[in-house]
Amino acid sequence: MRRVGLAVLTAAVAFGQAGPARPEVDTEAAERGKHIYLQFCVNCHGNLAKGTDQGPDLIRSVVVLQDREGGKLGPALIGLPNHKRDLTKRQLADVSQFLKQRIEETSKNRNAVKPPNVLTGDAKAGQAYFGAKCAACHSPSGDLAGIARKYDPVTLQQRFLFPRSGGRGAPTPKRPQVTVTPASGEPVTGALERIDDFSVSLRDASGEYRSWKRNPDLRVDVVDPYSAHNELLDEYTDADMHNVVAYLETLK
Ligand code: HEC
Ligand code: HEC
Incomplete structure (x- = not known):
């Protein structure tokens, strides 16, 4: 089974704002x-990107779903037989935006008679997967009770894959917590404001901003509330994803 890869970002990150909102489509x-799509892709993937007998549905493609600005699409195209390999970064980012727009349109126009493609999974298998991988942090009768009433199926899938992304109706993204321990002094814990090779800053529970120059004697421990979700992204198979969505969809 195909596994879903994840590019890990290690650049300095600012957490000063509420966190990255769910990226909007750049129309x-x-x-x-x-x-670009009409020129190079439509023959096989179809007008609506929902596939033809020459090529699969791209609306439910994990590659497309996880793509940001062409970063996954580019390498995927290079790895696929008979695919165009020489699209520029900008062209890839544009195709990615087009496909994202298609995904959003599909979720808006979904029709009650024909359920959307994200619901092709097996809810029972999803429940078992949930029990094994999710139940340590979530409960179907607790924090996730009624989650399927809150989100449409495509958004539900996005939420469980990328809970950090926020967006309409979603909780405000949680900030990473950091504990800074100077060589001589008490540890200080708070919401991470910013960290890079040279400094680290946080806001403590009382709202006070604190900042340190980094050096080998300063211990810094960051806890990302989404790290479990990031790691899970590397584990899901296509089937797991669709099974989990089918299960979450039963939590009305
Ligand atoms: C000649 C037909 C053809 C054309 C043209 C084509 N594709 Fe495909 N595409 C396919 C087929 C067939 C597969 C499935 C191949 C496989 O899984 O090995 C595929 C798979 C993919 C996948 C992987 C889907 C997944 O999740 O497994 C992506 C992404 C994709 N195509 C994007 C594109 C884009 C973007 C273009 C235009 C730049 C394009 N394709 C042009 C036939 C085509
Ligand atoms: C180690 C803990 C942990 C594990 C394991 C975990 N999650 Fe989460 N999950 C979180 C945290 C933290 C959030 C963010 C909650 C918030 O923002 O209020 C979250 C958010 C979510 C959300 C979005 C909730 C909303 O209201 O938008 C869904 C859906 C979700 N997780 C499903 C899953 C599923 C399905 C699994 C298993 C495949 C899983 N989680 C595994 C910690 C975890």
């Missing part, structure tokens, strides 16, 4: 991407 980029 201009999507429009440019549409032209």
Whole structure:
């Protein structure tokens, strides 16, 4: 079974804002991407990107779903037989925006008679997977009770894959917590504001901003509330993803 890869970002990150919102579709980029799609992809993946007998549905493709700005799409195209390999970064990002727009349109226009493709999984298998991998942190009768009423199926899938992303109706993304322990002194814990090779800053429970220059004697421990979700991204197979969504969809 195909596994879902995850590129890990290790650059300095600022957490000063509420966190990255769910990326909106850039309609201009999507429009440019549409032209590229119509030129190079439509014959096999179809007008709506929902697939033909020449090529699979891209709306439910894990590669497309996880793509940001072409970073996954580019390498995927290079690895696929008979695919165009020489799209520029900008073209890839544009196609990615076009496909993202298609995903959003599909979720908006979903029709009650024909359930959307994200619900092709097996809810029972999803429940078993949930019991093994999710139940340590979530409960179907606790924090996730009624989650399927809160989100449509496509958003539900996005939420469990990328809970950090926030967005309409979603809880405010949680900030990483950091504990800073100077060589001589008490540890200080708070919400991480910023960290790079040279300094670290946090806001403590009383709202006070604290900052340190980093040096080998300063111990810094960051706890990312989403680390479990990030790691799970590397584990899900296509089947797991669809099974979990089918199960979550039963939590009405
Ligand atoms: C000649 C037909 C054809 C054309 C043209 C084509 N594809 Fe495909 N594409 C396929 C087929 C067939 C597969 C499945 C191949 C496989 O799984 O080994 C595929 C798979 C993919 C996948 C992987 C889907 C997944 O999740 O497994 C992506 C992404 C994709 N195509 C994107 C594109 C894009 C973007 C373009 C245009 C730049 C394009 N394709 C053009 C036939 C085509
Ligand atoms: C180690 C703990 C942990 C594990 C394991 C875990 N999660 Fe989460 N999950 C979280 C945290 C923390 C959040 C963010 C909650 C918040 O923002 O209120 C979250 C958010 C979510 C959300 C979004 C909730 C919302 O209201 O939008 C869903 C859905 C979800 N997780 C499903 C899953 C599923 C399915 C699994 C197993 C495949 C899983 N989680 C495994 C900790 C975990």
